[in-house]
Amino acid sequence: MANFDLFFQRLEERSRWTNEYLLQEKYLNRFAPLDIREAVTSYIKYGGKRLRPAILLFSCGAVGCDELRALPAAAAVEVFHTWTLVHDDIIDRDGTRRGQDTVHEQFRKLSLQRSKHPLSPSNAEHYGISVAILAGDVQHGWGISMMTELATERGVSPDLVIRLINILDTFVLNTLVEGELLDVQYSHLPVYEVSEEQVLDMLWRKTGALYQFCAEAGAMIGLNRFEPEHPYVQSLGRFCSLCGIAFQLQDDVLGIVGDEKVLGKPVGSDLREGKHTTIVSYAYSQANPAEKQWMERVLGKSDATYDEIRKVTEFFIHCGALDYTIQKAKKYIQEAVPLLNQLPETEYRQLMEAWAEFLIHRTF
Amino acid sequence: MANFDLFFQRLEERSRWTNEYLLQEKYLNRFAPLDIREAVTSYIKYGGKRLRPAILLFSCGAVGCDELRALPAAAAVEVFHTWTLVHDDIIDRDGTRRGQDTVHEQFRKLSLQRSKHPLSPSNAEHYGISVAILAGDVQHGWGISMMTELATERGVSPDLVIRLINILDTFVLNTLVEGELLDVQYSHLPVYEVSEEQVLDMLWRKTGALYQFCAEAGAMIGLNRFEPEHPYVQSLGRFCSLCGIAFQLQDDVLGIVGDEKVLGKPVGSDLREGKHTTIVSYAYSQANPAEKQWMERVLGKSDATYDEIRKVTEFFIHCGALDYTIQKAKKYIQEAVPLLNQLPETEYRQLMEAWAEFLIHRTF
Numbered sequence: 089m090a091n092f093d094l095f096f097q098r099l100e101e102r103s104r105w106t107n108e109y110l111l112q113e114k115y116l117n118r119f120a121p122l123d124i125r126e127a128v129t130s131y132i133k134y135g136g137k138r139l140r141p142a143i144l145l146f147s148c149g150a151v152g153c154d155e156l157r158a159l160p161a162a163a164a165v166e167v168f169h170t171w172t173l174v175h176d177d178i179i180d181r182d183g184t185r186r187g188q189d190t191v192h193e194q195f196r197k198l199s200l201q202r203s204k205h206p207l208s209p210s211n212a213e214h215y216g217i218s219v220a221i222l223a224g225d226v227q228h229g230w231g232i233s234m235m236t237e238l239a240t241e242r243g244v245s246p247d248l249v250i251r252l253i254n255i256l257d258t259f260v261l262n263t264l265v266e267g268e269l270l271d272v273q274y275s276h277l278p279v280y281e282v283s284e285e286q287v288l289d290m291l292w293r294k295t296g297a298l299y300q301f302c303a304e305a306g307a308m309i310g311l312n313r314f315e316p317e318h319p320y321v322q323s324l325g326r327f328c329s330l331c332g333i334a335f336q337l338q339d340d341v342l343g344i345v346g347d348e349k350v351l352g353k354p355v356g357s358d359l360r361e362g363k364h365t366t367i368v369s370y371a372y373s374q375a376n377p378a379e380k381q382w383m384e385r386v387l388g389k390s391d392a393t394y395d396e397i398r399k400v401t402e403f404f405i406h407c408g409a410l411d412y413t414i415q416k417a418k419k420y421i422q423e424a425v426p427l428l429n430q431l432p433e434t435e436y437r438q439l440m441e442a443w444a445e446f447l448i449h450r451t452f
Numbered sequence: 453m454a455n456f457d458l459f460f461q462r463l464e465e466r467s468r469w470t471n472e473y474l475l476q477e478k479y480l481n482r483f484a485p486l487d488i489r490e491a492v493t494s495y496i497k498y499g500g501k502r503l504r505p506a507i508l509l510f511s512c513g514a515v516g517c518d519e520l521r522a523l524p525a526a527a528a529v530e531v532f533h534t535w536t537l538v539h540d541d542i543i544d545r546d547g548t549r550r551g552q553d554t555v556h557e558q559f560r561k562l563s564l565q566r567s568k569h570p571l572s573p574s575n576a577e578h579y580g581i582s583v584a585i586l587a588g589d590v591q592h593g594w595g596i597s598m599m600t601e602l603a604t605e606r607g608v609s610p611d612l613v614i615r616l617i618n619i620l621d622t623f624v625l626n627t628l629v630e631g632e633l634l635d636v637q638y639s640h641l642p643v644y645e646v647s648e649e650q651v652l653d654m655l656w657r658k659t660g661a662l663y664q665f666c667a668e669a670g671a672m673i674g675l676n677r678f679e680p681e682h683p684y685v686q687s688l689g690r691f692c693s694l695c696g697i698a699f700q701l702q703d704d705v706l707g708i709v710g711d712e713k714v715l716g717k718p719v720g721s722d723l724r725e726g727k728h729t730t731i732v733s734y735a736y737s738q739a740n741p742a743e744k745q746w747m748e749r750v751l752g753k754s755d756a757t758y759d760e761i762r763k764v765t766e767f768f769i770h771c772g773a774l775d776y777t778i779q780k781a782k783k784y785i786q787e788a789v790p791l792l793n794q795l796p797e798t799e800y801r802q803l804m805e806a807w808a809e810f811l812i813h814r815t816f
Binding site: 118119120121123124171175178179181205207211214215217218219221222224225226228229230232233236237239240246247249250251253254256257258261262265266268269270272273276277 | 578
């Protein structure tokens with residue numbers, strides 16, 4: 089069993105470092121007008137697990153370097169992840185995140201309530217979306233600018249920094265966007281038109297690619313040179329890529345049987361949105377023709393009743409679909425962990441193993 | 453009188469270089485799925501004047517360097533400008549650009565017309581917006597990644613490249629976003645609540661800042677060092693900043709009296725959107741109480757009739773508001789042009805003078 093006590097202690101420290109780095113006055117003063125300043129920092133202030141910064145810092149430490157050299161990159165990937173959430177929340181029409189309003193929802197409400205010149209409902213909705221689009225754009229730029237601070241403030245080789253920025257803003261960004269748009273496109277298709285393979289590929293794009301970047305960037309910053317073929321970089325990258333898929337599979341599990349209060353989002357929303365998951369594909373493959381018809385009717389039905397959602401959930405449990413996905417996530421982690429053997433034997437190996445185990449045991 | 457023949461010839465060459473650089477196969481292959489690939493290149497294929505790349509290249513040439521060293525940056529600023537257009541078009545609810553569909557409009561229509569699984573009207577509208585948000589995000593990353601190519605492919609100092617990326621993704625980006633959101637916020641306010649000073653500040657943010665960057669970046673790439681205080685860099689930056697405001701003033705003039713067919717957007721849309729311009733502020737200051745009331749009623753009225761628009765236009769002409777703004781744009785150019793005297797005497801000085809004159813004489 090992984091050493092979770094040590095892991096949570098280290099995770100919390102790194103979360104604090106990241107938050108302190110992000111909430112520096114010099115950054116906040118850049119953002120104007122006021123609505124943008126609040127929108128840009130909103131999700132960051134909501135908190136979060138900061139798993140991406142942690143794994144980037146651990147990877148830097150794992151190759152024998154002081155983790156603090158990589159801190160601007162850790163903060164950068166967190167903000168980079170955040171802007172994709174802000175834009176995805178518009179696209180997925182989500183009203184809540186971590187139990188609070190999403191950015192577009194927050195500014196929709198605000199513009200309705202202003203004492204001077206409140207907007208009409210349709211203008212307010214559009215204003216909320218406008219602020220969220222622009223806030224995500226600002227966060228994107230902020231993330232990239234923190235990457236430049238690796239060179240200007242932490243002595244990282246400018247050549248390496250340039251390569252990392254290029255990877256982040258092409259390979260990682262394009263992969264994330266492709267994953268998000270595939271997710272949208274799949275949600276408009278019937279269950280039987282999207283294979284499990286397509287779902288897994290989409291999951292990797294939505295999560296695995298950025299996790300892989302965190303590991304590779306952390307390791308190369310630790311080595312202080314652009315060497316993507318280095319065995320440490322390769323094994324850490326592959327480790328994180330696999331863990332990223334497991335993370336997303338666990339997200340799908342929590343979307344069906346998670347605790348609303350802990351997750352901060354209504355359970356059943358994945359089903360009402362018609363989200364394609366490995367749970368859905370497996371359940372469909374196990375269903376008889378009548379059950380198939382019924383699934384096709386309920387999945388993606390935005391006004392599905394509580395009873396309908398409950399019935400689908402029970403079917404997913406009884407046909408083994410939920411367990412199928414839980415086991416699948418475990419297999420990814422089991423494939424990932426041995427890759428850590430290629431790293432020097434330090435505490436970081438334990439931390440990364442615990443990080444991987446946490447991804448599939450977490451309830452939030 | 454500026455040498456426009458030479459200017460147009462040089463502009464066309466640089467436009468071709470920029471287009472060829474942007475439409476390289478290696479870039480296009482990065483963008484997926486298909487809707488993203490088409491959305492990302494859509495505005496670039498519509499064409500455009502490429503004034504930003506041209507001034508960046510001229511600035512590089514003006515300090516005595518081969519312009520081609522700066523070509524990736526020229527392509528980068530064009531794409532950077534493009535993503536702001538794609539996102540602004542969603543925010544401004546514009547359906548057409550350069551006489552063709554805006555990105556969100558194009559994909560709204562497409563998703564309605566698919567032979568398999570066409571979307572409902574409200575899903576189609578949301579899908580169009582989703583594709584446009586993601587396409588802009590991809591363009592943003594693409595622009596930054598081309599900046600990195602200055603170092604990896606053109607021998608520009610990595611330190612300079614890092615500084616330029618940082619300026620582009622903080623100062624320039626934040627200024628553009630602030631300008632856009634102020635524009636949105638002002639459009640919900642009555643005419644008398646926004647001063648001419650506020651309008652001019654907003655114009656500088658929306659256009660001046662990026663033009664200033666083009667000049668400074670071009671000059672520093674030419675010098676191959678980060679030296680923002682260098683007299684060439686300073687005078688070119690100030691020159692372009694002033695020209696940028698003049699450019700935007702001319703845009704406002706064309707929004708009132710331009711030719712629809714040449715501009716590719718319906719004349720009167722600025723008035724129907726309630727856009728705050730120096731033309732509007734001046735006209736309001738000249739109006740009697742009855743005219744003021746009538747202006748307040750018509751400006752921002754999205755279904756204003758052709759007759760109402762014509763009447764406002766005539767009032768703007770007769771009260772001198774249109775001429776006021778035309779003269780104001782001229783003054784900016786007159787202040788800008790002498791700054792060129794601080795540069796070495798080369799053909800580039802003539803080209804930049806012609807570029808400045810073109811900004812306020814253009815009809816498109």
